[in-house]
Amino acid sequence: LQPQLREDYLSEESKTLISSLLLSQNSVGKLCNYQGCWYFYNTLQGVVNFQKNFKPQDTDIILASFPKSGTTWLKALTVALFERSKKTDRSCDHPLESDNPHGLVPFLEMDLYLQNSTPDLTNLSSSSPRVFSTHMPLHTLQVPFKDSPCKVVYICRNMKDVLVSNWHFKCTNLENTEVEGSFTLETMFDSLCSGVHFFGPFWENVLSYWRGSLEDPEHVLFMKYEDLKVEPCGQIKRLAEFLGCPFSEEEEERGDVDKILELCSLRNLSNLEINKSGKTSNKVCNSSFFRKGEVGDWKNHLTPEMENKIDNIVEEKFKGSGLKF
Numbered sequence: 001l002q003p004q005l006r007e008d009y010l011s012e013e014s015k016t017l018i019s020s021l022l023l024s025q026n027s028v029g030k031l032c033n034y035q036g037c038w039y040f041y042n043t044l045q046g047v048v049n050f051q052k053n054f055k056p057q058d059t060d061i062i063l064a065s066f067p068k069s070g071t072t073w074l075k076a077l078t079v080a081l082f083e084r085s086k087k088t089d090r091s092c093d094h095p096l097e098s099d100n101p102h103g104l105v106p107f108l109e110m111d112l113y114l115q116n117s118t119p120d121l122t123n124l125s126s127s128s129p130r131v132f133s134t135h136m137p138l139h140t141l142q143v144p145f146k147d148s149p150c151k152v153v154y155i156c157r158n159m160k161d162v163l164v165s166n167w168h169f170k171c172t173n174l175e176n177t178e179v180e181g182s183f184t185l186e187t188m189f190d191s192l193c194s195g196v197h198f199f200g201p202f203w204e205n206v207l208s209y210w211r212g213s214l215e216d217p218e219h220v221l222f223m224k225y226e227d228l229k230v231e232p233c234g235q236i237k238r239l240a241e242f243l244g245c246p247f248s249e250e251e252e253e254r255g256d257v258d259k260i261l262e263l264c265s266l267r268n269l270s271n272l273e274i275n276k277s278g279k280t281s282n283k284v285c286n287s288s289f290f291r292k293g294e295v296g297d298w299k300n301h302l303t304p305e306m307e308n309k310i311d312n313i314v315e316e317k318f319k320g321s322g323l324k325f
Ligand code: A3P
Pocket: 065, 066, 067, 068, 069, 070, 071, 072, 073, 076, 161, 164, 165, 166, 168, 264, 265, 266, 267, 269, 289, 290, 291, 292, 293, 294, 297
């Protein structure tokens, strides 16, 4: 969800850039197309600030996704994996108990660089590696990362569940933010299917990382929300290995894999006080990031026509890519 969609604080540079781009106004709001991806105007400013000013470190980790694909879960798991190596005072809270996963792993374009070309990243540097997140497609993310060995993890989710999750999320947060546009299931369906959707087209976003993971599996890991639900142990071990912090035999015997999965479970995270009452820096309620977390909830909301249309889009757009949903 984008805070402050008004344009009155856009920089002159962003206004000039926007005037040169392909624009679209649909029922979800005003969007512009930059490097093949659709953004709300204020997010574009964050993207450009990031591309111009971000200085990567070799150990940086980026968690990427299309909105509502399991970003919060991936952030929590990654934080918990790295927390194992820190010799912290046991009387201190686990970071996940005192902050929301989005506070611990900020978005590059929607938090850090949204209204600031030179954000202070020193707090993040105190814990190596730095972990950031993004919804930008891979080619846009990679601009400042030329020749950098940093690692990228992408989480992808079934397009129908993404739609339903996005719709619920927007409805929950509409009252709290100054958002233009109408977010009914129908308008969001049209927007997602047309491709003119924030961070869309969905298929381009997913395929950029899918292809990246095939070309450079050492640096780009492609995960699926559904796989994490079905075989969480196997998937978290895969993630840990990719991030260079595999579970030792001793940890496995101690049951540390299950402990992390339990800590990061939707049930546990959503019951923590910080997630019941807190808000993100963008004033979004932490609680709104946790809903059902089920595979196939779309069946409770979409009509057969909607289901059919999305299935056809997925078949056509992902044909020949090797990616199966
Ligand atoms: P639903 O709306 O289908 O319940 P994102 O984190 O990318 O914003 O995606 C949000 C979706 O992930 C929501 O899906 C939310 O319930 C689910 N989710 C959040 N935390 C989760 C967790 N720890 N485990 C599983 N699913 C989680």
